[in-house]
Amino acid sequence: MVPIPINTLKSITDNFSDTQKVGSGGYxxxxxxxLNTWKEIAVKLLNPLQGxxxxxxxxxxHNHIKAQHPNIVRFIGYCNVEEKEFILQNGSVVPVFGKxxxxxxxxxxxxxxxxxxxxxxxxxxxxSIFEHFHFC
Ligand SMILES: Nc1ncnc2c1ncn2[C@@H]1O[C@H](COP(=O)(O)OP(=O)(O)OP(=O)(O)O)[C@@H](O)[C@H]1O
Numbered sequence: 001m002v003p004i005p006i007n008t009l010k011s012i013t014d015n016f017s018d019t020q021k022v023g024s025g026g027y028x029x030x031x032x033x034x035l036n037t038w039k040e041i042a043v044k045l046l047n048p049l050q051g052x053x054x055x056x057x058x059x060x061x062h063n064h065i066k067a068q069h070p071n072i073v074r075f076i077g078y079c080n081v082e083e084k085e086f087i088l089q090n091g092s093v094v095p096v097f098g099k100x101x102x103x104x105x106x107x108x109x110x111x112x113x114x115x116x117x118x119x120x121x122x123x124x125x126x127x128s129i130f131e132h133f134h135f136c
Contacts, residue, residue, distance in 0.1 A: 001065060004077045006102050013043055023114070027052070032109055040109035041076055048101040054080065057103050064105070074108040 013020050013031045023030040028046040035041055046052055052060075057080055064075035083100045086093045112118075 004079045006079050006081045009079055009104055016045055042107045042109045044105045046103040073110055076106040079104040
């Protein structure tokens with residue numbers, strides 16, 4: 001599987017803009033993108049503060065590639081790059097200490113919200129039934 005260039009991902013997410021953000025999980029933020037080839041995709045940018053190393057990221061990619069099934073959200077691609085940061089100083093561009101790590105996973109976009117919201121709704125319904133019986 002060929003990695004997706006970071007410039008492509010920055011361009012389609014408008015530089016990971018908040019206006020395209022549709023959710024946040026334990027490992028990072030998810031952005032919704034409309035494409036020509038795929039109708040819509042979900043771009044998951046992992047938070048570097050989670051400290052996911054390259055080996056863990058590669059394992060995650062392998063697991064997604066292996067888990068191809070009609071009932072599992074389709075994995076489309078990934079990106080794993082480190083970019084040095086630059087600033088403008090006295091008219092010249094100079095590198096600064098530090099780098100930006102982009103670990104990104106792309107999936108087909110699923111409508112209908114997350115499964116846990118559906119399950120949570122059902123559990124609330126079940127609990128309310130138990131409450132009802134308790135008071136009868
Ligand atoms: N493929 C997708 N299609 C549509 N929305 C998605 C998709 N993937 C994630 N999302 C949205 O982004 C939110 C965060 O997803 P994410 O996978 O990052 O976190 P999670 O489901 O809590 O799992 P974890 O934190 O373990 O990674 C989801 O609740 C959902 O609203």
